[in-house]
Amino acid sequence: xxxxxxxxxxxxxxxxxxxxGIWQGTQMLVGVILPSIAFxxxxxxxxxxxxxxxxxxxxxKIPTTCGQAKSLSFIKEDRFESPxxxxxxxxxxxxxxxxxxxxxxxxxxxxxxxxxxxLHYGPSLWLWLFGLLFHYTFLTIVLRxxxxxxDPVLPGLAMLEYLDGxxxxxxxxxxxxxxxxxxxxxxxxxxxxxxxQVRYISLGSDYFPLLLIFSIGAxxxxxxxxxxxxxxxxxxxxxxxxxxxxxxxxxxxxxxxxHVTLVSTLMIYFPFSKLMHAGGIFFSPTRNMxxxxxxxxxxxxxxxxxxxxxxxxxYEDDFREFMVAADIPVEKELPPAPAAEKKEEVxx
Amino acid sequence: MAIPKVEDLRAAVATEPNxxxxxxxxxxxxxxxxxxxxxxFAYPAxxxxxxxxxxxxxxxxxxDQDDWKLPDGWEDIILNGLRExxxxxxxxxxxxxxxxxxxACADKCHFFLGTGDPKNMPVLRAELLRSVYxxxxxxxxxxxxxxxxxxxxxxxxxxxxxxxxxxCTECRRCSVFCPYGIDTAEITMMMRELLHLVxxxxxxxxxxxxxxxRTGNHMGLQPHxxxxxxxxxxxxxxxxxxxxxxxxxxxxxxxxxxxTPSADVFAEPGIYTFMGYLLLFEHIGLDYTLSTYASExxxxxxxxxxxxxxxxxxxxxxxxKRLGVKWILGGECGHMWRVIHQYMDxxxxxxxxxxxxxxxxxxTVFENARSTKMVHISEFTADLxxxxxxxxxxxxxxxxxxxxxxxxxxxxxxGLMDEPRYILDNVVPKWHEMNENCIREKTYCCGxxxxxxxxxxxxxxxxxxxxxxxxxxxxxxxxxxxxxxTVCAIDRATLSTLxxxxxxxxxxxxxxxxxxxxxxxxELVGNALVMDGEIENRxxxxxxxxxxxxxxxx
Numbered sequence: 001x002x003x004x005x006x007x008x009x010x011x012x013x014x015x016x017x018x019x020x021g022i023w024q025g026t027q028m029l030v031g032v033i034l035p036s037i038a039f040x041x042x043x044x045x046x047x048x049x050x051x052x053x054x055x056x057x058x059x060x061k062i063p064t065t066c067g068q069a070k071s072l073s074f075i076k077e078d079r080f081e082s083p084x085x086x087x088x089x090x091x092x093x094x095x096x097x098x099x100x101x102x103x104x105x106x107x108x109x110x111x112x113x114x115x116x117x118x119l120h121y122g123p124s125l126w127l128w129l130f131g132l133l134f135h136y137t138f139l140t141i142v143l144r145x146x147x148x149x150x151d152p153v154l155p156g157l158a159m160l161e162y163l164d165g166x167x168x169x170x171x172x173x174x175x176x177x178x179x180x181x182x183x184x185x186x187x188x189x190x191x192x193x194x195x196x197q198v199r200y201i202s203l204g205s206d207y208f209p210l211l212l213i214f215s216i217g218a219x220x221x222x223x224x225x226x227x228x229x230x231x232x233x234x235x236x237x238x239x240x241x242x243x244x245x246x247x248x249x250x251x252x253x254x255x256x257x258x259h260v261t262l263v264s265t266l267m268i269y270f271p272f273s274k275l276m277h278a279g280g281i282f283f284s285p286t287r288n289m290x291x292x293x294x295x296x297x298x299x300x301x302x303x304x305x306x307x308x309x310x311x312x313x314x315y316e317d318d319f320r321e322f323m324v325a326a327d328i329p330v331e332k333e334l335p336p337a338p339a340a341e342k343k344e345e346v347x348x
Numbered sequence: 349m350a351i352p353k354v355e356d357l358r359a360a361v362a363t364e365p366n367x368x369x370x371x372x373x374x375x376x377x378x379x380x381x382x383x384x385x386x387x388x389f390a391y392p393a394x395x396x397x398x399x400x401x402x403x404x405x406x407x408x409x410x411x412d413q414d415d416w417k418l419p420d421g422w423e424d425i426i427l428n429g430l431r432e433x434x435x436x437x438x439x440x441x442x443x444x445x446x447x448x449x450x451x452a453c454a455d456k457c458h459f460f461l462g463t464g465d466p467k468n469m470p471v472l473r474a475e476l477l478r479s480v481y482x483x484x485x486x487x488x489x490x491x492x493x494x495x496x497x498x499x500x501x502x503x504x505x506x507x508x509x510x511x512x513x514x515x516c517t518e519c520r521r522c523s524v525f526c527p528y529g530i531d532t533a534e535i536t537m538m539m540r541e542l543l544h545l546v547x548x549x550x551x552x553x554x555x556x557x558x559x560x561x562r563t564g565n566h567m568g569l570q571p572h573x574x575x576x577x578x579x580x581x582x583x584x585x586x587x588x589x590x591x592x593x594x595x596x597x598x599x600x601x602x603x604x605x606x607x608t609p610s611a612d613v614f615a616e617p618g619i620y621t622f623m624g625y626l627l628l629f630e631h632i633g634l635d636y637t638l639s640t641y642a643s644e645x646x647x648x649x650x651x652x653x654x655x656x657x658x659x660x661x662x663x664x665x666x667x668x669k670r671l672g673v674k675w676i677l678g679g680e681c682g683h684m685w686r687v688i689h690q691y692m693d694x695x696x697x698x699x700x701x702x703x704x705x706x707x708x709x710x711x712t713v714f715e716n717a718r719s720t721k722m723v724h725i726s727e728f729t730a731d732l733x734x735x736x737x738x739x740x741x742x743x744x745x746x747x748x749x750x751x752x753x754x755x756x757x758x759x760x761x762x763g764l765m766d767e768p769r770y771i772l773d774n775v776v777p778k779w780h781e782m783n784e785n786c787i788r789e790k791t792y793c794c795g796x797x798x799x800x801x802x803x804x805x806x807x808x809x810x811x812x813x814x815x816x817x818x819x820x821x822x823x824x825x826x827x828x829x830x831x832x833x834t835v836c837a838i839d840r841a842t843l844s845t846l847x848x849x850x851x852x853x854x855x856x857x858x859x860x861x862x863x864x865x866x867x868x869x870x871e872l873v874g875n876a877l878v879m880d881g882e883i884e885n886r887x888x889x890x891x892x893x894x895x896x897x898x899x900x901x902x
Contacts, residue, residue: 002376002497005494005495006495009495045487049445052441053438053441053442053445054438055435056434056435056436056437056438056440056441057436057437057438058437058438058439059436059437059654059694060690060691060694061690061694062439062531062534062690062761063761064520064523064524064529064531064760064761064789065759065760065761065762065763065789066524066760066789067763067765067788067789068763068764068765068766069716069762069763069764069765070716070763071716071727071763071764071767072712072727072730072731072734072767074734074770075730075766075767075770076766078763081763081789082763096527096529100527102452102524102525102526102527102528102529103450103452103525103527105524105525105790106452106525107455107456107525107785108455109368109455109456109461109815111361111362111368111369111461112362113362113363113369115355115358115359116358116821117358117359117361117362117814117818118818118822119461119814119815119818119819121783121785127450127451127452131450131527195451196367196370196372197367197451197454197455197466197469198449198450198451198454199372200367200372200373200376200377200466200472201377201449201451201454201466201469201471201472201475202449203449203495203496203497204494204495204496204497205492205495205496205497206448206449208495272486272487272488272492273492274445274446274447274448274449276445276446277445277446277447277448277528280442280445280446280528281446281527281528281529283438283442284439284442284443284446284528284529284530285438285439285442285529286439286520286523286529286530286531286534287528287529291762291763292716293689293690293693293694293720294688294689294693294716294717294718294719294720294722295715295716295717295718295719295720296718296719297693297694297697297698297719297720298693298694299694300694300695302436303694303695304655304658307655307658307659307662308659308662309561309659309660309661309662309663309666310561310562310659310663311666312641312666312667312670315562315563315564315641316641318562319563319570319571319572319640322570322571322572323571323572323598323640325572326571326572326575326576327575328571328572328575328597328598328640329597329598329599329600
């Protein structure tokens with residue numbers, strides 16, 4: 001079972017965070033030093049990866065056209081599926097990044113088994129839906145956490161919190177984003193386990209981030225709604241992280257340190273894993289290039305000028321008699337007489 | 349291996365237990381071995397072909413033997429080759445890193461739908477390479493190796509690469525659905541390049557590539573034969589329509605150089621498409637020439653390596669320059685147009701010795717081909733029709749009820765979708781679209797592209813073509829569609845085989861092999877053209893088939 005290893009890994013992290021979160025001394029380790037290092041690894045790691053991608057050139061213009069290209073005046077162009085200009089590309093990328101345009105195309109194919117098999121196709125939008133919900137709620141949650149890292153609190157956060165708790169259930173208020181976030185994670189995880197094709201392609205490194213992020217969400221919600229942790233103390237600690245004025249108030253519940261251990265692991269893991277799809281999508285040549293390669297020449301920096309075609313001269317030398325006999329114009333006439341010896345007739 | 353009877357394969361594709369029909373393999377894909385047996389692999393390249401291209405390790409070998417006679421240190425050759433390509437292609441690097449294995453691509457591949465082989469899910473096909481990439485080139489590979497399913501480069505892996513990079517027609521359908529635009533074509537092109545580094549390639553690609561290089565076309569037609577064949581087509585045009593057409597060859601000073609796949613010159617049903625071209629150009633009095641030197645529109649280099657693609661493609665500009673033409677017009681072909689649209693100018697441009705293409709008949713300037721100076725025949729024809737420059741009688745095609753097959757590359761690498769449809773609207777009385785999931789950017793490959801239209805893998809081809817055949821069958825049953833129009837030479841060859849297999853003739857006419865004839869769009873154009881000086885009440889179509897209506901109208 002590929003899912004076992006990630007489960008063990010996440011459980012181990014939870015235990016480690018919990019144990020180290022008991023004593024003041026070790027709290028400093030997992031609550032302050034670890035996240036500081038992790039944040040550094042995240043930033044440096046992402047920058048390194050992005051530079052690494054950017055270092056490789058894009059030799060050819062290879063957009064995937066998903067609609068009619070700009071051509072004749074009376075043929076209606078599909079600007080954002082087959083972008084012809086930079087601005088059209090930007091719209092296409094916007095749709096991909098913010099609305100998951102391509103995933104929205106998703107279909108599911110099946111085959112009816114009878115004497116004459118028939119393929120059928122249906123829309124398949126659960127992945128798109130849960131993917132979108134997961135990413136947007138994740139974003140909301142990260143933004144809400146900025147309250148812990150800014151003093152005075154960033155403008156707008158209060159409004160975000162108010163909207164997120166709009167339904168006004170419980171005290172402290174239950175954020176809708178948390179619920180949707182957890183539900184989407186469960187859906188994405190169950191999908192991997194239950195759908196045979198997806199289960200078959202899934203690696204441990206596909207389950208691990210889902211379990212890790214789920215545990216982060218779970219410990220977060222436990223802190224807020226069950227353990228009722230000392231938020232003032234936490235803010236003291238987190239502001240210490242931001243201002244490099246490291247401190248540990250000493251009154252924080254161990255579950256906080258589990259939460260931080262898991263978050264730190266996510267930050268460290270991020271740049272070295274598939275999670276870099278977040279940055280990679282900006283670099284995808286099939287999406288971020290204009291379909292104008294016949295109108296504007298694209299330059300390949302390593303184009304090799306020494307690659308030449310089999311020359312016309314060599315070709316004519318090979319076939320001159322035949323060409324002359326067939327009345328095909330030649331550059332060099334046949335030698336006067338006698339006729340040149342017959343060349344071997346090979347077609348290779 | 350003989351191909352199974354169609355009723356047996358029909359039952360098999362729907363009921364045999366596999367990943368697509370719902371059965372779950374017992375072993376992880378990392379633990380399954382690729383089994384080569386006669387019928388499931390294309391024959392390896394002959395040593396003389398490998399030598400001709402100066403590729404390494406020419407030898408006699410066969411995939412179904414255990415020992416592939418790989419050179420010493422082949423693992424390093426492959427890994428160094430991979431490193432080099434990661435540094436040259438951002439697409440490869442990014443696509444190696446960012447797949448999240450969401451599975452959206454899984455059931456989008458025609459090879460997967462037809463075979464149910466899990467390694468034909470595009471994501472797994474790419475994982476065959478990715479697992480090695482991660483093992484060699486990523487940070488944290490030691491720590492995370494097990495969890496990431498990393499694999500060292502072994503003979504087992506190499507054999508998988510060979511099997512599955514040649515069960516991909518680089519049609520890019522998966523890249524339409526991928527949320528990050530990961531294009532399996534980019535990945536299998538790299539896998540094929542890497543395999544050539546150790547002398548692993550197939551003959552049906554390297555031999556046509558050699559022919560194209562030397563004779564100018566993939567069948568190895570020498571200049572006089574090329575001209576003779578077109579001569580026969582000129583005779584047929586005369587017999588059918590009564591019109592003399594006047595193609596010229598290697599003529600300096602012509603305004604336009606016309607290049608089309610050589611299959612149109614010698615093989616059914618491409619030759620009828622060619623007759624369509626001849627009639628069209630005669631109809632409008634085009635000043636054009638053909639070339640025997642650049643007599644191949646197709647490019648087997650695309651299926652081999654970027655260097656080979658460049659070398660073969662370079663003839664087009666070289667010949668245009670030698671002949672002094674103003675611009676180039678290209679015939680109907682799929683992958684040829686991928687090369688022209690996305691690679692030619694970059695590889696072999698700038699074509700500054702030519703002029704921005706302008707239709708001599710309508711005056712339309714083809715701004716979209718401003719730099720490349722090469723125009724697609726469908727763009728050219730659609731423009732002619734729009735300007736009323738063609739005298740067309742669609743009723744001449746009344747015996748045809750077509751549907752339109754978008755070829756992979758014009759659809760997904762050019763965005764050429766509505767020009768052919770506009771032409772169809774004007775040259776046939778009626779036609780019908782297939783299921784929306786099988787056309788335009790979602791079109792299915794014929795199943796035999798990228799050099800896979802070779803006889804020894806026929807069952808595989810018929811399976812890979814199943815989704816296309818299925819969609820055709822559907823419109824055949826619902827609307828009585830009896831023709832499959834296309835703008836691709838490989839399609840004309842491979843779809844014919846596909847139709848004959850999946851939709852065999854059920855009519856009373858014993859001369860027909862299938863219920864659905866495959867037709868180049870330009871054949872339909874040519875057949876609808878009302879030519880000056882043509883036979884009154886023409887009775888035959890370009891295939892000498894009987895026409896339903898014998899009245900001609902202006």
